[in-house]
Amino acid sequence: MTENEFGEREGERGIALPEHFDAGLYFIGRVATPWRSRADCPKNSAESDILCTISVDAPYAEGLKELGTCSHVIVLYWMDRAPRHLVLQKPRHYGETRGVFALRSPARPNPIALSVVDLVAIDGARLTVRGLDCLDGTPLLDLKPYFASTDAKPDAAVGWHAERARR
Amino acid sequence: MTENEFGEREGERGIALPEHFDAGLYFIGRVATPWRSRADCPKNSAESDILCTISVDAPYAEGLKELGTCSHVIVLYWMDRAPRHLVLQKPRHYGETRGVFALRSPARPNPIALSVVDLVAIDGARLTVRGLDCLDGTPLLDLKPYFASTDAKPDAAVGWHAERARR
Numbered sequence: 202m203t204e205n206e207f208g209e210r211e212g213e214r215g216i217a218l219p220e221h222f223d224a225g226l227y228f229i230g231r232v233a234t235p236w237r238s239r240a241d242c243p244k245n246s247a248e249s250d251i252l253c254t255i256s257v258d259a260p261y262a263e264g265l266k267e268l269g270t271c272s273h274v275i276v277l278y279w280m281d282r283a284p285r286h287l288v289l290q291k292p293r294h295y296g297e298t299r300g301v302f303a304l305r306s307p308a309r310p311n312p313i314a315l316s317v318v319d320l321v322a323i324d325g326a327r328l329t330v331r332g333l334d335c336l337d338g339t340p341l342l343d344l345k346p347y348f349a350s351t352d353a354k355p356d357a358a359v360g361w362h363a364e365r366a367r368r
Numbered sequence: 369m370t371e372n373e374f375g376e377r378e379g380e381r382g383i384a385l386p387e388h389f390d391a392g393l394y395f396i397g398r399v400a401t402p403w404r405s406r407a408d409c410p411k412n413s414a415e416s417d418i419l420c421t422i423s424v425d426a427p428y429a430e431g432l433k434e435l436g437t438c439s440h441v442i443v444l445y446w447m448d449r450a451p452r453h454l455v456l457q458k459p460r461h462y463g464e465t466r467g468v469f470a471l472r473s474p475a476r477p478n479p480i481a482l483s484v485v486d487l488v489a490i491d492g493a494r495l496t497v498r499g500l501d502c503l504d505g506t507p508l509l510d511l512k513p514y515f516a517s518t519d520a521k522p523d524a525a526v527g528w529h530a531e532r533a534r535r
Contacts (some may be wrong), residue, residue: 360437
């Protein structure tokens with residue numbers, strides 16, 4: 202296959218994905234944000250204080266019971282417009298080739314994105330949160346309580362990113 | 369539908385899931401752990417210091433480039449044996465009914481589990497990590513670098529859990 206066929210930029214590499222899926226997902230709600238194009242989205246959640254809303258579909262709404270006692274929530278959502286074949290990527294704002302698993306790029310074999318959000322309010326099946334950076338209308342996959350005991354690693358380091366900041 | 373049909377315990381509630389999936393997943397590798405049954409698994413990752421291995425399938429292996437510079441990795445994996453219909457659950461060790469989205473139970477509409485692990489070593493397409501608590505052979509969905517700037521919330525609280533600890 203040629204590079205053009207895969208739509209890669211120089212320094213990127215795509216693979217042929219399997220012909221069949223191994224498991225299936227249900228979209229359980231939607232995320233509402235002010236951003237209508239990828240160029241509008243903040244580069245990451247730390248760059249925005251905007252309040253966004255998450256609507257959980259009616260059949261799943263009972264699943265929110267006691268989530269309101271949590272200060273922070275892990276949101277999993279589906280990057281439905283992202284290509285899935287790029288194992289090596291060269292994001293424009295970094296300019297170096299890295300593996301997809303070393304990046305938080307939406308383009309990945311399973312485009313499941315993860316954000317840790319501040320839970321500001323719950324009204325019925327609608328959550329108001331701070332800390333999302335995705336497109337308006339993004340499909341919701343899951344919500345989980347954030348446990349500092351297992352999820353918070355304040356001393357964690359991403360070597361390539363720190364190295365870049367030092368230069 | 370009757371409760372028996374759903375296989376619920378008292379205080380739990382199941383729903384009828386949609387007939388069709390909205391999106392599909394590829395299994396991109398496997399997790400190897402010492403635990404062969406759910407009863408053997410530690411209740412959460414903080415309860416175990418055991419080293420586990422994650423094997424990434426060959427087509428995706430290039431995606432690991434520069435992941436070795438990360439101290440901590442977010443692992444997403446698929447709880448392939450979990451029921452998906454239980455929106456209200458009553459875990460045996462808690463004994464109270466809560467919504468699925470307020471719990472880290474493997475039983476959820478999209479049984480995607482998340483663990484933050486210490487990356488101990490990478491050898492080719494095989495990672496040695498600390499911090500997993502899942503069954504041996506669990507399918508791998510994704511690996512992401514853990515950024516303390518957006519992912520670490522050391523002051524986060526889960527109200528229902530803290531309340532329980534105080535009693």
